[in-house]
Amino acid sequence: KNEVEQSPQNLTAQEGEFITINCSYSVGISALHWLQQHPGGGIVSLFMLSSGKKKHGRLIATINIQEKHSSLHITASHPRDSAVYICAVRGSNYKLTFGKGTLLTVNP
Amino acid sequence: NAGVTQTPKFQVLKTGQSMTLQCAQDMNHNSMYWYRQDPGMGLRLIYYSASEGTTDKGEVPNGYNVSRLNKREFSLRLESAAPSQTSVYFCASSYREGNQPQHFGDGTRLSIL
Numbered sequence: 598k599n600e601v602e603q604s605p606q607n608l609t610a611q612e613g614e615f616i617t618i619n620c621s622y623s624v625g626i627s628a629l630h631w632l633q634q635h636p637g638g639g640i641v642s643l644f645m646l647s648s649g650k651k652k653h654g655r656l657i658a659t660i661n662i663q664e665k666h667s668s669l670h671i672t673a674s675h676p677r678d679s680a681v682y683i684c685a686v687r688g689s690n691y692k693l694t695f696g697k698g699t700l701l702t703v704n705p
Numbered sequence: 706n707a708g709v710t711q712t713p714k715f716q717v718l719k720t721g722q723s724m725t726l727q728c729a730q731d732m733n734h735n736s737m738y739w740y741r742q743d744p745g746m747g748l749r750l751i752y753y754s755a756s757e758g759t760t761d762k763g764e765v766p767n768g769y770n771v772s773r774l775n776k777r778e779f780s781l782r783l784e785s786a787a788p789s790q791t792s793v794y795f796c797a798s799s800y801r802e803g804n805q806p807q808h809f810g811d812g813t814r815l816s817i818l
Contacts, residue, residue, distance in 0.1 A: 601747065628804045638793060640809035647804070683747070691803050692763070695747030 600624055601696040603684050609702045616671040618699045620684030623665065630693065631658050631669050632683040640683070643669075674703045707731050711796050711810035718786045718817045726781040726813050728796030736802045737779035739763075739771060741792040742812070748795065754779055755802040786817045 604619045620629070631643040644651050644658040646667075651658050655674075660667040671678055684696040712727045730737065739751040750763030754773040768790060770782045779798075783790055794813045799805040 630806070632809075638812040638814075640795060640797075640812075642806040642808065645804065645806050685748075687804060692750060692753075693748075693807070695749075697745065697747050 600694050601684055601686055603682075603696040603699050605699060606697070607700045607702075609704065610674050612675055612703055612705050614674050614703075616674050616678075616701065616703075618669045618682050618684075618701070620667045620669070620696060621665060622667075622684075622686045622694075624686070624688055624694075626686040626688055627691070628687045629660055629667050630685040630687070631667075632685060634681040634683060634698070636680070643682075671701075676703045676705050679703050709796055709798055709808050709810035711794075711813050713813060714811065715814045716816070718783075718815065720787060720817060722786050723782065723784050724786065725783075726794055726796075726815075727778070728780065728810060729778045730798040730808070731777065732798060732800075732808065733776070734798035734800050734808070735776070736799045736805075737773065738797040738799075738807065739769075739779070739781045740795045740797065741765065742795060743792050751781065751794075753802075788817050791815060791817045
């Protein structure tokens with residue numbers, strides 16, 4: 598059983614909508630990462646957080662350590678946001694465990 | 706600003722053939738990683754190198770070997786390729802092991818017939 602669960606697996610939105618992707622994990626962690634993978638495969642690190650909230654442009658990531666849950670929000674979504682969003686957690690051994698990803702499609 | 710460079714981008718092999726995937730980073734990072742990505746699964750760690758001169762097994766090391774040639778380069782070798790090793794392989798690097806963001810290469814798509 599994967600220790601990192603993402604929901605939903607697939608998400609289709611209209612341009613301009615507010616989007617939320619969720620990540621739950623079952624083990625204690627030292628940090629949580631959100632990554633973006635575009636069609637064609639390249640992976641980019643969006644956020645690394647261990648508490649609270651981080652914001653970069655239209656992207657916001659939050660984490661609740663007590664509930665072992667994180668969310669990635671996209672405000673005013675755009676077709677160029679279409680990608681796979683991956684949650685990964687870093688445990689006490691400093692290794693990353695990855696979720697299976699959420700495929701986001703934003704239609705114009 | 707190249708970041709992490711992987712070669713080749715695509716490769717088709719026959720079962721039993723060998724090959725080496727190359728990875729180089731120009732960010733002066735100490736730690737480097739090899740992952741594989743398969744449909745319906747999260748990225749899985751094959752091997753990593755916390756610093757120059759050290760390598761360690763990850764979650765799925767069987768059938769692979771690695772070499773940390775120098776601080777910049779970390780190669781992954783398949784000695785006798787098997788169809789189960791058909792995957793997309795990603796190299797990544799970070800300044801050091803621990804709570805650091807990882808920078809990924811563009812991936813190598815490997816098919817084994």
